[in-house]
Amino acid sequence: MFLLSCKTGQKPSQIKSGDGLFQLFEEPVGRGTFYSDKEGVFAEKGMVASAHVAASKVGTEILKSGGNAADAAVATFFALAVVHPFAGNLGGGGFAVIRDSEGQKLALDFREKAPLKGHKDMYLDESRDVIKGLSRLGHLASGVPGSVAGMVELHEKLGSKSWKQLLTPAIELAENGVKLTSGQAGGMNRYKSTFQKINGAATVYYVKGDSLEFAEGEVFIQKDLAESLRRIRDSGAKGFYEGETANLLVAEMEKGGGIISHEDLETYDAVWRDAIAKKYKDYNIISMPPPSSGGVALVQLLRLVEPYPLKEWGWNSANTTQLMIEAERRVYADRAKWLGDVDFVKVPITELMSYPYLEERWASFKENKASDSREISGGAVPFYESDETTHLSVVDKEGMAVSITTTLNGAFGSKVVVDGAGFFMNNEMDDFSVKAGVPNMFGLIGNKANEIQPGKRMLSSMTPTIVEKDDKLFMVLGTPGGSTIITSVYQTLLNVIEHGMTMQQAVNARKFHHQWLPDKTFIEKDALDLEALQVLLNKGYTIESQTRTLGWMDCILVHPNGMLEGASDPRGENTSVGY
Numbered sequence: 001m002f003l004l005s006c007k008t009g010q011k012p013s014q015i016k017s018g019d020g021l022f023q024l025f026e027e028p029v030g031r032g033t034f035y036s037d038k039e040g041v042f043a044e045k046g047m048v049a050s051a052h053v054a055a056s057k058v059g060t061e062i063l064k065s066g067g068n069a070a071d072a073a074v075a076t077f078f079a080l081a082v083v084h085p086f087a088g089n090l091g092g093g094g095f096a097v098i099r100d101s102e103g104q105k106l107a108l109d110f111r112e113k114a115p116l117k118g119h120k121d122m123y124l125d126e127s128r129d130v131i132k133g134l135s136r137l138g139h140l141a142s143g144v145p146g147s148v149a150g151m152v153e154l155h156e157k158l159g160s161k162s163w164k165q166l167l168t169p170a171i172e173l174a175e176n177g178v179k180l181t182s183g184q185a186g187g188m189n190r191y192k193s194t195f196q197k198i199n200g201a202a203t204v205y206y207v208k209g210d211s212l213e214f215a216e217g218e219v220f221i222q223k224d225l226a227e228s229l230r231r232i233r234d235s236g237a238k239g240f241y242e243g244e245t246a247n248l249l250v251a252e253m254e255k256g257g258g259i260i261s262h263e264d265l266e267t268y269d270a271v272w273r274d275a276i277a278k279k280y281k282d283y284n285i286i287s288m289p290p291p292s293s294g295g296v297a298l299v300q301l302l303r304l305v306e307p308y309p310l311k312e313w314g315w316n317s318a319n320t321t322q323l324m325i326e327a328e329r330r331v332y333a334d335r336a337k338w339l340g341d342v343d344f345v346k347v348p349i350t351e352l353m354s355y356p357y358l359e360e361r362w363a364s365f366k367e368n369k370a371s372d373s374r375e376i377s378g379g380a381v382p383f384y385e386s387d388e389t390t391h392l393s394v395v396d397k398e399g400m401a402v403s404i405t406t407t408l409n410g411a412f413g414s415k416v417v418v419d420g421a422g423f424f425m426n427n428e429m430d431d432f433s434v435k436a437g438v439p440n441m442f443g444l445i446g447n448k449a450n451e452i453q454p455g456k457r458m459l460s461s462m463t464p465t466i467v468e469k470d471d472k473l474f475m476v477l478g479t480p481g482g483s484t485i486i487t488s489v490y491q492t493l494l495n496v497i498e499h500g501m502t503m504q505q506a507v508n509a510r511k512f513h514h515q516w517l518p519d520k521t522f523i524e525k526d527a528l529d530l531e532a533l534q535v536l537l538n539k540g541y542t543i544e545s546q547t548r549t550l551g552w553m554d555c556i557l558v559h560p561n562g563m564l565e566g567a568s569d570p571r572g573e574n575t576s577v578g579y
């Protein structure tokens with residue numbers, strides 16, 4: 001056991017026993033290793049965890065000035081659109097899961113939609129083969145953006161501060177500039193030639209002169225983006241979906257062969273949906289329903305392993321890992337078959353999470369041998385590209401929690417910058433099943449439930465989640481990572497509730513991933529020790545160790561003494577700021 005006892009601002013390692021507030025943890029027992037020994041950030045009143053320190057600071061300042069978690073989330077969201085253009089966005093979409101201070105659970109869907117001129121075969125050639133890259137790069141790859149509508153809706157329903165106040169910090173960051181981190185500078189440099197190819201002169205902010213590169217510490221100013229944000233500040237949703245920004249966006253589409261029209265923008269709506277809220281032991285798992293697969297999949301994954309003594313076996317031990325892989329195999333097969341936009345297809349949400357269904361699904365599990373994904377369904381090969389989504393978690397002093405995952409899909413989305421408006425458009429159309437059985441950029445395959453239809457939302461893996469313990473706020477979590485989002489959230493959650501880790505340890509712990517097809521388990525380097533690895537290999541598992549890391553988590557844990565632990569992923573530049 002180790003004693004964690006802390007006051008605001010102290011690091012666990014600086015704390016002596018008897019130092020005021022404290023909480024006991026059991027030393028996690030297991031066979032895995034940690035990516036780093038980064039420590040969590042502790043604070044008493046409020047916490048914001050996000051992909052960029054400047055954005056987390058913006059959110060925390062809003063909390064300090066009396067704003068609630070919804071206010072802080074909105075302000076952080078717009079700040080991320082400026083300081084983290086990889087994934088923070090005006091031209092993308094996402095989901096918010098909220099637990100208000102009274103315990104009411106809400107789920108907001110601001111996922112992009114297929115344009116009205118979109119159709120099932122829009123990425124196929126005459127021989128019905130997929131035209132390589134068309135759903136990923138350039139103007140045709142974008143869905144109708146939902147982020148601005150989502151933030152307006154979140155603020156109208158739950159916000160307490162003025163809209164103007166929440167937009168101001170982002171406008172200032174765009175207008176006066178922000179110092180580039182090495183990650184942000186490197187990201188833009190890496191995609192320089194693609195930006196130039198897709199946009200020509202429009203990439204002015206994102207591309208330096210031919211022989212120049214962005215450097216860490218350099219001040220990065222985005223004047224057009226500041227103007228776009230001002231229009232949103234002054235006119236709300238109309239400041240984006242109508243008027244100057246809408247004109248610029250539609251003109252950009254027309255110039256580059258895209259199909260998003262004024263009608264698409266004017267008819268876009270963010271939708272409140274019934275949050276997934278299901279029990280796992282003493283915990284309530286609150287997460288996103290379709291069009292994300294995240295909530296359903298997470299509950300299925302947890303319930304499939306619920307009867308087993310994971311804690312006794314230890315994290316990343318052979319037994320625990322085997323069970324989780326087999327659960328993942330079955331759940332991702334269900335995802336491909338059943339899940340899609342509930343406004344267009346019938347999804348058996350309740351049935352998929354029910355114990356009798358899951359018991360039947362588990363009948364083929366064999367302890368001594370790996371299952372074969374081909375016996376569950378057909379095969380496919382993945383394609384991996386560096387990609388970007390971003391998650392933010394907020395808790396305020398009244399116990400309101402907001403968990404938002406938002407995305408452009410790939411890094412900088414379609415790489416199209418709306419000329420004059422200064423933001424990137426998403427390439428979310430690739431999340432549809434562009435042809436039955438053909439994998440998307442995350443190797444995920446789909447079927448009818450996720451085929452393109454005008455106005456339909458593409459299936460997602462984003463899993464913004466909130467957990468209650470004994471009906472009280474316990475944890476807020478989420479991450480980017482495409483198809484690996486669900487399994488990263490799954491492991492992080494189990495690392496705390498089954499394996500006794502602190503929030504930060506759970507984030508630091510190395511992770512693994514299986515998604516039914518391809519029939520392989522991807523592991524972060526050293527995620528499993530040699531003994532566990534040997535047991536799994538002997539049972540017939542194919543295991544591939546990767547240099548690529550899994551997840552950029554941003555999480556908050558409420559300790560029993562009320563102390564908040566912000567845990568941001570050491571794999572990225574993610575930072576928690578509390579007060």
Ligand code: DON
Nearest residue numbers: 387388389460461480481482
């Ligand atoms: O909605 C989804 O599932 C994907 N568009 C998420 C993409 C993503 O997480 C990329 N980031 N690493």
